[in-house]
Amino acid sequence: MERFDAVDVIRAKRDGRTLTTKQIDWVIDAYTRGAVADEQMSALAMAIFLRGMDMEEIRAWTRAMIASGDRLDFSGLSRPTADKHSTGGVGDKITLPLAPLVSVFGVAVPQLSGRGLGHTGGTLDKLETIPGWKAALSREQLMERLEDPGAVVCAAGPGLAPADKKLYALRDITGTVDCIPLIASSIMSKKIAEGTSALVLDVKVGAGAFMKRSEDARRLAEVMVDLGRSAGVRTSALLTDMSAPLGRTVGNALEVREAVEVLAGGGPSDVVELTVALAQEMLEAAGQGGHDVHAALKDGRAMDAWRRMIRAQGGDPEAKLPVAREKHVVRAERSGVIREMDALCVGIASWRLGAGRSRKEDPVQAGAGIVIHKQVGDAIETGEPLLTLYTDEPERFPRALEILEGSVTYDGLGPSGRGTVILDRVS
Template identity: 65%
Template sequence: MIDLLRAKRDRGSLSTPQIDWMIDAYTRGYVGDEQMAAMAMAILLNGMTRSEVRDLTLAMIASGETMNFDGLGKTTVDKHSTGGVGDKITLPLMPLVASFGVAVPQLSGRGLGHTGGTLDKLESIRGWRADLTNDEMMAQLRDVGGVICAAGAGLAPADKKLYALRDITGTVEAIPLIASSIMSKKIAEGTKALVLDVKFGSGAFMQDIARSRELAQAMVDLGNDAGVRTSALLTDMERPLGLTIGNANEVRESLEVLAGGGPADVVELTLALASEMLALAGQPDADVAGALTSGRAMDTWRRFIVAQGGDPDAALPVAQESHTVYAASSGVLLEQLALPFGIAAWRLGAGRARATDQVVHAAGIDLHLKAGDAVTEGQPLFTLFADDASRFERALDALDGAYAVGPAASFVPRGPLVAERLA
């Protein structure tokens, strides 16, 4: 391991056998955290070649189990988002795509920090469960067409160890490590096609579009090199997506989209990703908008919720306390930065600081206006929800400077929601 550390420290490249040995030895505990931390820092500072990133990804896949959906008799396609504020797209997207007869195995995670987790949102629904056996997953993909559930511990266990190490060593931002982390799990999952939603802007993991593009291309290359048809959309996360941030309220908004309504930006991104997924699955002319307005996607949603023990007609949790912020003047809502709103929702109880924390499903924020909308003095701008009113003060502190009302001439519109496609 010392030889490998010296090679990467001195900007050298590691061979396939060296990377295979390193990941296997780290997974078994022969290579310790202190040595792997040094390697992670060397990778952050000196990078990796495309072949090194591919070898690292394949070695992490080989550290555990892999899944295979060939017996389904359906094309499989998945989507992965790098996460953001108000990003509830998986909820309407999975049933929409599954309603076209393809299989959508969405192995999802929980939120940490200001980015929400898909499983946390769905657990707002009474009875719904995230943990399924492999047999249950296969049966549901056959019968319903889609599943959203927790990934098993057996998939890419090397990534689980390395992910935790990166978090405490200042190496989270290393693009080779991000790309191999995401793609090792997605390739091990066994899907035949994959669409990546890579965010940029205030609320994104990578705020700079150039860095997001670099990450997206690295992941697209990894997927295609591994035989998974892969493409990526670069999407804007400067402002929150939709009008809700939290868990139960994001489920409510997703149901509005499935019913043919909902905020324009959520609908736009849902349709864009659905079209991309179905094109990779061999249906480039699918009428995804029609499947929303006809109720076909909603029917698949209800079957999906029932299949995982949930009650699709149950009332969603409601917070015990609320606090509304009103406009102090008239004009136009000039700004609405995603990151501060995400942090505020986290402080209200919608997110977690540690993996063991519990989320408050009813906590969050409802936005009454979007950037660019006209504002009248005294009009509600947004409402905070929590079970404990003492949380409002710190949430409001996070929002200081995150929004502004001013003259229409001062408003600067953003570019398109979907900035680029990479393949």
Template identity: 65%
Template sequence: MDAIDVITTKRDGGELSPAQIDWVVDAYTRGGAGGVADEQMAALCMAVLWHGMTRAEVSRWTEAMLRSGERLDFSDLPRPTTDKHSTGGVGDTITLPLTPTVAACGAAVPQLSGRGLGHTGGTLDKLESIPGWRADLRPDEMRRHLTEVGGVVCAAGSGLAPADRKLYALRDVTGTVESIPLIASSIMSKKLAEGTGSLVLDVKVGSGAFMKDTETARELARTMVDIGADHGVRTTALLTAMDTPLGYEVGNALEVAEAVRVLSGGGPDDLVELTVALAREMLRAAGLSGAKDPADALRDGSAMDAWRRMVRAQGGDPDAPLPAAREHRGILASATGRLTRLDAYAVGLAAWRLGAGRARKEDPVSHGAGVTLHARQGDQVRAGRPLLTLHTDEPERFESAAEALEGGYDIDGPEDALPLLIERVGA
């Protein structure tokens, strides 16, 4: 094989053969003499961005990335396995109440999660707000927790789909992140490597999401659902709104506290609705549609019991106080009326500037930093009353966070909100 031949095939709009895909992914991952150089893979990614890939190409590309590392296998567990992946958003706390809820209904949930970057939060950063909780687990520890507790949320090991890790870093600096085939194969190679028997995708749509419109979100969802089917993993997707933040809290410890309120039978309506909808979809995908209903698990305390077992199993103390920021500042409503828009991206950017997120993967986060919403889209607000509260340990961050929120909300303006649950994609 020759890298130039592979690049020119796709540059000219051709379809890559299985042998070409296998070779180029392996040669790039290995590197060194005889490998594919960064500039060559960058050229190929740009050609894919422009010309796309067929279903067969995307499936084979995902398979090649899967084969670059190890693949976990939980098929012998006494419970069927199912997992959820979110494409990311603002106030997207869902994994925290969802995993124990599904576990309480009889499934095992091997949830490999990531860290936040930019305006979107990371599940591992949120859970690390809990004193003692640890994200790094060995495969044997995952297996034990799935058997004994039913759910685990942890970091992906370095041995899972290493080709994706190298390729994602390259795409990030070469303007090729937006390619739907490459996004889909990146997500699915990691999710398939974790060994789940079924998968539900939460594809976010709106200003606070990577996919800004329903059409592109639907295309991404369909591509990932097809990859799952081609690899024998039952996969469905829900397109859900991310034009305004979920819940009332944005930030690591703030979102953990809100998740606990959901698990206690309360919490914001949108978080509860989405948790229940995704949980039902996961149970259906796992063949447990006749099992306990997730709404009942939240009401009767069994989801909370599963949460406490999960936290303890990973070294955390579910009763320990969560970190709180030292400094707080209110953002007041500029007028009296109805809050018709509260932009998810603006709120996420403000939380990031307050210290809740990171600009680079190696940056630390402030667990207590973030934004509390005192009103949500559709609520009545009064001039001079708090609309938002900013939390940080570093008061010099307030000014830039407030700037991020300028123009980020409307009172008595035009309304064009997406429904929380937009549509379902899959069999």
């Protein structure tokens, strides 16, 4: 590989020039090996943040991060594969019912997931509230479980896109997280390295999402779809509403309970709507479209697939889930119809109750979180329960209540409901 000087690469981007593929290949490889220092990569990340990248640069950056590590190969499986990635939100438990639901129709779901950080929850943290369930699988175990039961939710191995792992941690402490080229290449380098043949992206928009504005979310979706398709992965994206929390629960064990309700044919309408829409997208992308996805939730097939998925990773799907020791009920201050419920405030409150972490090594409380008794569009009377807060440590209640102050707005008009959670589709 041709050698470059890190300072020259930094200056090129600082001055607004386009980086060549050779420059990008070298700097990603050198950074992964430790030959480019964190200080230098920090400067380059900030230059990219300020100057941006064109589409060819983003493709090259993504390919270089994929090339920094291993790449899984599912071509030997007897069934097609499809994966889903969410950009993160509040109450986003969709992976839990979605993976087993899609597997019902003969599509394998290799859902390599992560842990929560800040106000967004992590799928692995949620599933680890199920007694016995284990996130870690060897590559051989992953392949076996993709054949049977056909759905796997597990931790990604350290060999996939190691450049991204280093760069992600650096972006978090240098103010360069909110940058579409770096976000898109981070997400897609891992997803492409995972080896799935079809990918559906759930790009959140609104107060509780990474992207607050619809135009930014659409741009991110377009870039990621381009990256996927350029790498030979059938890719599409749904833009979905995260102005209010998704469903009626936020927090690890609480969200597992709600996911099980969906698998049993019930659950909140917004969670069901998004689960079904993403399942249909995944099946279509995997060449298995046309199935009645709703029917599999109603007739028990999805629940059977969930139980097999949990048991295959050591969990007991019939075991009681953890419950927090303390609770506090927040009641409506006046009568009216709920017009807004700030998802970010609810997410931060749940985090402050112990459901999330500030650093990757922090523990989380399995039972902490919030149950939402009334959603946007619901009528409520003065004194009726609005939210119930749960934690093992009652001293956490005041700070959670502080962020919730003013997070819900009412008016006196008739109920209207939240409306569709799906805002648009990008393909």
